[in-house]
Amino acid sequence: MTESRFPRIVDAGDSALMVLFGDSLDMAVNRAVMAFDAALRAADWPAVEEITPGIRGLLLRFDPLAKGAAELRERIDALLDERDWLRSEPVAGRRLWRLPVHYGEESGPDLEHVAEQLGCDAQDVIREHSGSRLHVLMLGFAPGCAYLGALPERWDLPRLDHVKPEVPPGSLSVAVRQTVLFATPIPTGWCTIGRTPFLSFSRHQEPWFYLAPGDEVGFEVIDQHRFRELSEAVADGESIVTPETLE
Secondary structure, eight states: OOTTSSSEEEEOSSSEEEEEOOSSOOHHHHHHHHHHHHHHHHHOOTTEEEEEEOSSEEEEEEOTTSTTSTTHHHHHHHHHTTSOGGGOOOOTTOEEEEEEEEESGGGOTTHHHHHHHHTSOHHHHHHHHHTOOEEEEEEOSSTTOEEEEOOOGGGOOOOOSSOEEEEOTTEEEEETTEEEEOSSOEEESSEEEEEOSOOSBOTTSSSSBOOOTTOEEEEEEOOHHHHHHHHHHHHTTOOOOOOEEOO
16 A cells, blocks of 8 residues: 555554544544444454544554564554445434534624634524534544634634633633644633633543544533533532433
């Protein structure tokens, strides 16, 4: 397999390989990643210790001393040749999460800035964003941090020219056609437009992680009062979102 086309396999140190399906944000590429991730898990090769899917590829970590490690690249190559992964359908078993979101005010301090960049008013931003159904492209950067996409082309917005010291858990921030749902307090240079009381990660809940790569996310607009009610419910250990299983 040459290094000039996709998919391709790239060494990542002496105990990991990356399998890349593209070089940009593309839903066909991300579906290929999810489908190949499912195929690798089903194969259950003994040398493989961890598989981590990303937006345009996945990392496969293996034990270099295990039996079968030397043949791992050949096995991956053979699996890649079995079909056109870029024509993959969404994986089975994924879920749809409808998240309540309070936009603007203290929950979304950058809402007006995003509206200015998009050339519309704040209510248009809320309608367009809340009307979007996004995919969980990957989890990463911090526990439970979900990268959601892809928004329309006009949402290819730059990051801020500074880093905010911290945004609270549940913050929804946008840039480069994506929405990031932060699960923990965290610094960011992305534009925060809203916040959900839903926690996609907490060590006080079971399971610790709710969202998974390949899941889909929708948004329901709530006001500040309802946000506070639901936040109190979450603090008391209540579940406020029940996902729907998709075919």
